[in-house]
Amino acid sequence: MRLAAVMALVAAIAVPAAAHAETVDELFHAFWLFGAWAPDCKRAASPVNPHVSISAPGAGQVLEEHDLGSGFAVNRYVMLTAELLSDDLLSVSTIFQPGTAEEERERLIFRVYGGTRRTMFNQPEGGAVLVKDGVVLSNGRKTPLLHKCD
Numbered sequence: 001m002r003l004a005a006v007m008a009l010v011a012a013i014a015v016p017a018a019a020h021a022e023t024v025d026e027l028f029h030a031f032w033l034f035g036a037w038a039p040d041c042k043r044a045a046s047p048v049n050p051h052v053s054i055s056a057p058g059a060g061q062v063l064e065e066h067d068l069g070s071g072f073a074v075n076r077y078v079m080l081t082a083e084l085l086s087d088d089l090l091s092v093s094t095i096f097q098p099g100t101a102e103e104e105r106e107r108l109i110f111r112v113y114g115g116t117r118r119t120m121f122n123q124p125e126g127g128a129v130l131v132k133d134g135v136v137l138s139n140g141r142k143t144p145l146l147h148k149c150d
Contacts, residue, residue, distance in 0.1 A: 024062045024082040024092070028054065031090060031112045032148070041149035045069040052146055064094075077106075088113040089120070096124070119143040 028034060037052040038045070045051040046069040053065045062079035077094040085091050092108045109121035111134070120143070122131035130136065134143050 022082070022084070023060060024079045025056055025060055027082040027084060027090060028056075028062050028079070031110075032115075033110075033112065033117070036149035037117055037146035038149055039144045039146060041147060047072070048144070050144060050146075051149075077108075080105075085109065091121075115148045117146045117148075 022030070034054050034056065037054070039049050041051075043049050045067040049069075051067040053067070055063050055065075057063050064077040064079065066075035066077075068075070075096070076098060077096055078098045079092055079094055081093045083091045088111050090110045090112060092110065094106050094108060096102070096104050096106050104127075105125040107121070107123050107125070108119060111118045111120050118134050119131055120134045121129070123129045128137075130138070131143055135141065136143060
């Protein structure tokens with residue numbers, strides 16, 4: 001009898017929490033992520049100065065595009081889900097390069113604070129971790145600290 005009462009209480013608490021879970025769009029708005037970002041907004045896009053654009057092309061959709069400059073393909077991410085991890089950390093599941101041969105699902109964690117954003121974690125689904133604690137594991141360099149441009 002007690003077990004049934006506990007389960008009913010847990011269900012009653014969990015259902016309203018799930019019903020009020022924030023969408024990707026809502027969390028991106030809450031973190032002021034929509035718009036343009038770059039390490040140096042006045043310099044041209046390049047691999048060391050990526051220009052990142054975040055938009056909502058349709059209701060409930062969030063698209064992120066990374067321009068690395070001429071000679072490089074634009075990296076596109078469709079945001080599928082987002083979860084608040086702390087006051088300044090946002091975990092996102094994405095599709096990288098949707099609709100192409102390079103398409104893959106990834107998990108990213110962003111640190112967003114004071115008008116800046118940095119990728120802290122990146123791991124393709126079923127693959128090795130690419131970024132950990134804000135460091136690109138293949139070269140040991142920190143991920144770019146992006147500043148809000150607009």
